Amino acid sequence: MKTRWVDLPVYTRAGQFIARYSEKGLAELNFPPVGRASSRAVNPIGIPAPIRRWHRATATALKAVLAGRAAKTLPPLDWSGKTEFQKSVWRALRKIRRGQTRSYGEIARAIGSPGAVRAVGGACGANPIPVLVPCHRVLAANGKIGGFSGGLKRKRELLAREGVSL
DNA sequence: CTCCGCCTACCAA
DNA sequence: TTGGTAGGCGGAG
Numbered sequence: 001m002k003t004r005w006v007d008l009p010v011y012t013r014a015g016q017f018i019a020r021y022s023e024k025g026l027a028e029l030n031f032p033p034v035g036r037a038s039s040r041a042v043n044p045i046g047i048p049a050p051i052r053r054w055h056r057a058t059a060t061a062l063k064a065v066l067a068g069r070a071a072k073t074l075p076p077l078d079w080s081g082k083t084e085f086q087k088s089v090w091r092a093l094r095k096i097r098r099g100q101t102r103s104y105g106e107i108a109r110a111i112g113s114p115g116a117v118r119a120v121g122g123a124c125g126a127n128p129i130p131v132l133v134p135c136h137r138v139l140a141a142n143g144k145i146g147g148f149s150g151g152l153k154r155k156r157e158l159l160a161r162e163g164v165s166l
Numbered sequence: 167c168t169c170c171g172c173c174t175a176c177c178a179a
Numbered sequence: 180t181t182g183g184t185a186g187g188c189g190g191a192g
Contacts, residue, residue, distance in 0.1 A: 103174095104174085105173075115186095118172090118187070119189040120189095122170090122172080138172075149172065169190105169191090171189100174185100174187100179183105
């Protein structure tokens with residue numbers, strides 16, 4: 001069965017993000033493209049009510065985190081098709097609260113795979129829902145920034161907004 | 167199987 | 180401190 005996706009924009013002060021929904025929930029959150037944002041009006045007619053509701057939650061939560069506040073409610077997240085290892089990493093990431101950070105090694109230990117440090121990095125890089133699943137709160141063991149698939153600039157900005165100093 | 171990576175600890179300058 | 184590196188693991192092909 002082929003998944004039907006619904007892509008909806010979220011306009012923020014950091015640009016236009018694109019949220020992608022399946023019938024199960026939010027599946028992806030994509031950063032604004034590097035260039036200018038192409039704004040295309042979205043016709044709410046034809047969008048299933050649950051998705052409209054989820055999208056309101058996504059938009060509110062995203063704007064909150066970008067402003068350095070805690071996301072109150074998230075829509076259901078659709079992680080279908082992902083590996084158990086990845087899901088366990090992302091679950092652990094969701095427990096890191098605003099202003100807190102963990103190292104990749106700490107996440108690895110937290111999920112019971114203390115030797116899978118690099119693999120945790122890989123799972124962070126594969127996180128389909130950045131910002132709301134806060135992979136930006138994971139730093140290298142030496143306290144340095146580590147990597148970020150969305151660009152280190154964004155990781156620094158998010159952390160700064162949350163009051164984390166490197 | 168091979169290759170790669172948002173890592174780490176360790177060792178040499 | 181900085182720079183190079185081997186090791187351990189999961190994911191992708």
